[in-house]
Amino acid sequence: MLYEKLGDGDVRCRLCSHNCLIKNRHRGVCAVRENREGVLYSLVYGRIISINIDPIEKKPLFHFLPESTSLSIATAGCNFRCKHCQNYEISQYPREHTLSIPGKDTTPEEIVNAAIQNNCKSISYTYTEPTIFFEFAYDCAKLAHEKGIKNVFVSNGYTGKEAVRLIAPLLDANNIDLKGSDKFYRNICGARLEPVKETIRPE
Template sequence: MNEAMFFKTEENTKKVTCFLCPKDCVIADGKTGVCGVRQNINGTFISLVYEKPVAIHIDPIEKKPLYHFHPGSKILSIGTYGCNLSCRFCQNYDISQIKDSPVDFDNIKRVTSAEIVNMCIERGLKFIAFTYNEPTIFYEYMYETAILCKEHDIKTVVVSNGQINEEPLKKLIPYIDAFNIDLKAFNENFYKKICNGDFETTKNTLRIIAENKKHLEVTFLLIEGFNDDLHEFIKMCKFLKRLDNKIVLHISRAFPRYKLNFNPTPKSLMNLFFDTAGEYLENVYMGNV
C-alpha cells in the first residue's frame, strides 16, 4: 500500500491536489509534485518513497542535532530521496534534489516499518529519527513507523524544514517525541528566493510544536552575506524565546555546497551570533566549528 494521504482528485480532469505541504501542488496524470516523490497515476496519488529508504544509519543523537534530549544515546536514522524545498546551499543535495538526477525507485530495496522497528529492537536502540532528507515528503512511511514505535516504547525524532501543512502536522504530533526544525532565516525573501519555500509555514510549525509541549530544538545555518543581518537574527531569537524560553538553538557554520557560492562562515561571525543569541536564549550552541 503506497497510496498517499492528504490529496483530492478532480473527477473530470483526474488532476490531483496534494495538501501535505504549502506547495499545494496540482498534479496532472503521470506527473509528480515539486518534491519529485509523489505521483498522480490515473487520479490515484502514490508515494514513490513509501518503504524505500536510501539511508539507514546509527548516529549519536547529538548529530541530529539534539543536545537536550537523552544525550549520549544512539539513534537509528532513516531518510529517502526528495525534498519540498530546493535550497541553493543544500548540504544533502545528492538525495534531496532528485530533479537533477532522476531516480529509479523500483530498484530501491523495500524496508517495511516493521523491519525498521525490528532493527532497533535487535540492536537495543530506543530512538528512531526521520532525517537526512525532508521527512514530510515521506509522510506515510514516517507516520506508520512512528505509530509502530509507540507500541514498542521507542522514542521518535523528526528533523525537518518545517514545511508541512497544519492538518498533517497535527495528525503526526502525538506519535513524535522530539523535533529539530531548521529555521533558515527570519526573512520571507530568503525563504522564497534562496529556498523556494514559505517562511510563515515554518514559523507556524514551530508554534504548533511548542504549543503541544514537544521537545523542540532549532537549527540556524549561518551563511555570510545571505542571512547574517543581526537585527533580523535578534527578531528570530525573540520569536524563539516567546515560544519557549528554554528552547535550544544551534547556530551552524555553513560551507559552500550545491549552487550557492559563499565563503565558509567566518569564526568571528559565528562568535558574534553566538554571543548575541546568548543575550536572549539560555541554551545556545555552535555547530560545524
C-alpha cells in the same frame, strides 16, 4: 494520504505547504508523489536511501535522551531545493533522475526491529525532509511507539497543518530549521517563511 481529487484527473496534495496541484502522470514539487489517473501515489514508501546509527546529539538534540543513539533513516526527495544542501545527492535525486527512485525496499517492522537490535532509543526521520516520506514515517512511528521506541523528526517545517496534527501525537522530538528571512526562503530554498513559522507556533 492527504490529497483530494479535483476532477478531470487532477489532484491537490495537502501533505505539505506547497499544496501542489498535480496533473495526471505528473509529480509534485518534491518529485516523489505522482498522480496516476487521479490517484496520488507516494513513490518512496519504504524506499530507504540512507540508514545509520547516529548519536542523538547529531540531530542535533542535547537534552533529549542524551548520550543515546538514534536509528536515522531517509528516502530520496525533498520539498525544498536549498542551494547549500549538504545531502544534495539524495534530496534532489528524484528531481534530476525522474525515471528512478533509488533505495532499498524496507518495511516498518524491519526499521523498528533494527532500532531494537542496535539498542537505539529512538528513530530519527532525517537527512531529507521526512514530510515527503510521510506515510512510511507515520507507519514506522506508530509501530515504534508500540515497542517503546521514541520518534524524532528533523524537519524544514513545511509540513502541512493536517499532517502536523496526524504525526504530532507520535513524535517525541521535532527539530525544525528556521533558516532565515522570507527572501532567503524564496531565493535559496524554493519555499516561503510563513508556513514554517505556522508549524513552529504552538496551537
